[in-house]
Amino acid sequence: MGNICGKSSSDPDAFSTPGRIVGTTPAQPQRASLPPRVVGGPPRKLGGGNDSAAAAAPSSSAAVEARETGSRGCREQRRLLPKTQGKLGQQLAAQKKQSRQETLNEISQEERRARDAEQAAQARAHN
Numbered sequence: 001m002g003n004i005c006g007k008s009s010s011d012p013d014a015f016s017t018p019g020r021i022v023g024t025t026p027a028q029p030q031r032a033s034l035p036p037r038v039v040g041g042p043p044r045k046l047g048g049g050n051d052s053a054a055a056a057a058p059s060s061s062a063a064v065e066a067r068e069t070g071s072r073g074c075r076e077q078r079r080l081l082p083k084t085q086g087k088l089g090q091q092l093a094a095q096k097k098q099s100r101q102e103t104l105n106e107i108s109q110e111e112r113r114a115r116d117a118e119q120a121a122q123a124r125a126h127n
Helices: 060-080 086-097 100-126
Strands: none
Touching: none
């Protein structure tokens, strides 16, 4: 059986091309140099219509002022939002307020309750 995708080994043209010396690279074909890309015109905003560039681009001071006004409004909104939102937010805030010692005491109490429940289950199983 032979290879179904390639030429058969008995093909006389298999070694018709000359070889090359080990360690040398094959000759690269010459490439045509491309002319430099020319991009013209002022930058435009995406989504804008076919307005003129002067009407579409606000002055730099107006853009800075608009950016500052927007950021000021965002800061104000964040300040007005309640810090704890919903049940999980309240639980998270309560955990953040706990000191290290309170956290360790709470974990210890949970472990004691688990041991007590396990001992009670074993006592009931032995009758």
